[in-house]
Amino acid sequence: MNENRFAAAFKQNAIWLVFIIEIAIFAYFNPKFLSLPNIINISRQVSYYGIASIGMTFVILIAGIDLSIASIVVLVNVVCAYLMMNMGWNMWFAIIVSIVMATLIGVLNGFMVSTIGIPAIIATFASQTIFRGLAYILSGGLPIPDVLRYAPEAGLNGNPTLAFFARWTLNHWSIFPRTGVGLIPVCAIIMVICFAVGSFILNKSYFGRYFYAIGGNEEASELSGIRVSKMKYLIYALSGFFAGLAGIIVLSRTGSAQASSLVGFEFEVITCVVLGGVSVAGGIGHMSGVIAGVLIIGSLKSGMVMMNVSEYTQMVVQGLVLAIAVGFDCFSKKRQAS
Amino acid sequence: MYEINGEYSGYYSEIDPKKRLVILDSLPEAGAADFAREVYNDRYSDHESKGRENIDWWLWRCICLQILYGRGNFLRRFRDKEIAGIIGELRLNDTDESHRQHLYHEYRNVCRRYLSTCKGGSYASRFMGFKQASDEEKVLKACEDVWQMSAGVARKTGNTEAMKLWVEAFRDELFAYDDICREEYTRLQEGK
Numbered sequence: 001m002n003e004n005r006f007a008a009a010f011k012q013n014a015i016w017l018v019f020i021i022e023i024a025i026f027a028y029f030n031p032k033f034l035s036l037p038n039i040i041n042i043s044r045q046v047s048y049y050g051i052a053s054i055g056m057t058f059v060i061l062i063a064g065i066d067l068s069i070a071s072i073v074v075l076v077n078v079v080c081a082y083l084m085m086n087m088g089w090n091m092w093f094a095i096i097v098s099i100v101m102a103t104l105i106g107v108l109n110g111f112m113v114s115t116i117g118i119p120a121i122i123a124t125f126a127s128q129t130i131f132r133g134l135a136y137i138l139s140g141g142l143p144i145p146d147v148l149r150y151a152p153e154a155g156l157n158g159n160p161t162l163a164f165f166a167r168w169t170l171n172h173w174s175i176f177p178r179t180g181v182g183l184i185p186v187c188a189i190i191m192v193i194c195f196a197v198g199s200f201i202l203n204k205s206y207f208g209r210y211f212y213a214i215g216g217n218e219e220a221s222e223l224s225g226i227r228v229s230k231m232k233y234l235i236y237a238l239s240g241f242f243a244g245l246a247g248i249i250v251l252s253r254t255g256s257a258q259a260s261s262l263v264g265f266e267f268e269v270i271t272c273v274v275l276g277g278v279s280v281a282g283g284i285g286h287m288s289g290v291i292a293g294v295l296i297i298g299s300l301k302s303g304m305v306m307m308n309v310s311e312y313t314q315m316v317v318q319g320l321v322l323a324i325a326v327g328f329d330c331f332s333k334k335r336q337a338s
Numbered sequence: 339m340y341e342i343n344g345e346y347s348g349y350y351s352e353i354d355p356k357k358r359l360v361i362l363d364s365l366p367e368a369g370a371a372d373f374a375r376e377v378y379n380d381r382y383s384d385h386e387s388k389g390r391e392n393i394d395w396w397l398w399r400c401i402c403l404q405i406l407y408g409r410g411n412f413l414r415r416f417r418d419k420e421i422a423g424i425i426g427e428l429r430l431n432d433t434d435e436s437h438r439q440h441l442y443h444e445y446r447n448v449c450r451r452y453l454s455t456c457k458g459g460s461y462a463s464r465f466m467g468f469k470q471a472s473d474e475e476k477v478l479k480a481c482e483d484v485w486q487m488s489a490g491v492a493r494k495t496g497n498t499e500a501m502k503l504w505v506e507a508f509r510d511e512l513f514a515y516d517d518i519c520r521e522e523y524t525r526l527q528e529g530k
Contacts, residue, residue: 063460203413206386209405212408213402213405216401216404216405217401217456218460219460219461223392223397223451223455224397224401225384225394226398281462
């Protein structure tokens with residue numbers, strides 16, 4: 001019995017072992033990999049992956065998928081920058097409007113999947129195309145630059161309370177990724193808070209229980225009293241919300257909004273989630289595994305950059321990681337069934 | 339061991355709550371029917387008071403048991419507390435023999451209702467619903483689900499004795515579901 005318990009615990013936490021081995025390999029080849037500046041840099045890099053992966057976890061748990069998150073992130077980038085730079089909106093107001101818009105895009109995805117009955121992969125692919133196109137239209141296909149430099153004047157000027165708050169937490173908007181509490185970047189703190197919220201939703205709230213139930217057996221969930229259709233709306237809305245939040249982090253990090261950026265971001269997020277043990281068949285997965293998945297991908301990207309691996313090779317490696325993660329999930333399901 | 343009076347067999351074999359109520363109303367009042375009605379009201383009422391209709395609370399609790407089976411041992415105390423609550427809700431603490439006889443059939447009815455959902459197109463599908471499962475794959479998945487929500491969770495959480503009636507009822511209903519279930523159940527029990 002103890003042996004079984006140990007085996008189960010090992011199986012559940014094996015992903016963390018993979019992470020440790022990965023760290024050890026990169027540290028062996030480049031001792032600077034474990035230097036404090038690099039660790040801080042990785043935490044900044046993974047923050048927007050991490051935040052977006054929370055919503056994706058919910059969606060994959062119900063055996064769905066959201067291919068629109070990259071477009072949502074880009075649109076939030078462009079809209080937020082446009083509102084501040086071209087329309088002179090207050091920074092906080094622009095952020096809130098952008099995130100609400102992202103959430104509404106999620107609701108639209110929920111409508112297409114749940115009410116119309118379009119398969120999730122098709123519905124969210126359509127959203128991806130639509131909203132990437134809208135981002136191009138809004139920006140005229142050109143980058144909106146210098147958001148970091150211009151935003152404080154546009155958004156905070158004349159409002160001492162906001163300006164003080166922004167200086168303290170954000171150092172005039174740009175500080176999201178650039179400073180933090182002590183050594184920890186603010187964007188990493190936001191990611192940790194989001195993971196805590198995501199973990200609470202999955203483990204402690206009835207909503208989380210519903211996500212697992214719908215992913216495990218949708219019909220039984222419906223019969224037991226869960227309003228499956230409404231829950232799908234909620235899940236896609238949450239995915240949109242977290243993608244929107246990730247979009248704000250990206251904007252504050254890059255300082256410019258570009259409609260052509262983040263191509264393939266959704267697949268990187270899916271890789272993080274599936275690598276973290278969330279089954280593409282739905283109903284199985286934990287937030288702790290997703291955190292490990294995010295850290296593995298973040299470390300992999302950083303490690304490869306430090307080892308001067310070319311960008312194209314990085315793409316090949318990331319694709320292989322996704323294939324292996326999904327393949328492993330399918331293989332273990334098949335082995336269970338045979 | 340849990341043989342039931344002929345007039346109740348129709349009630350316990352029916353899985354539609356509305357049809358069950360009609361049958362229940364036709365049964366002679368007092369005695370066993372009172373207990374069956376009490377259980378019926380308990381099972382199909384909204385314990386969360388969310389104003390929902392068409393609730394099957396016991397079916398929900400059986401899904402919860404399967405989810406709890408999948409939980410790790412982290413925060414085990416919360417899991418065990420919830421299991422204890424479910425055991426109480428499912429009246430597994432009831433020691434009255436005639437009550438346990440009826441409960442056994444009610445549990446089988448819960449399992450039968452769950453199994454009735456294991457034939458749909460989306461059940462046990464793979465790749466975000468793109469690849470539908472074969473009939474055999476669905477049966478095997480149903481076996482695994484039923485085992486996890488009964489014997490699996492009881493064993494994992496150390497409630498084998500407290501959940502004995504529940505486990506027996508689910509096992510017997512599963513064996514009646516398909517020929518390959520017995521073999522699959524044994525395999526799961528042995529942890530292969």
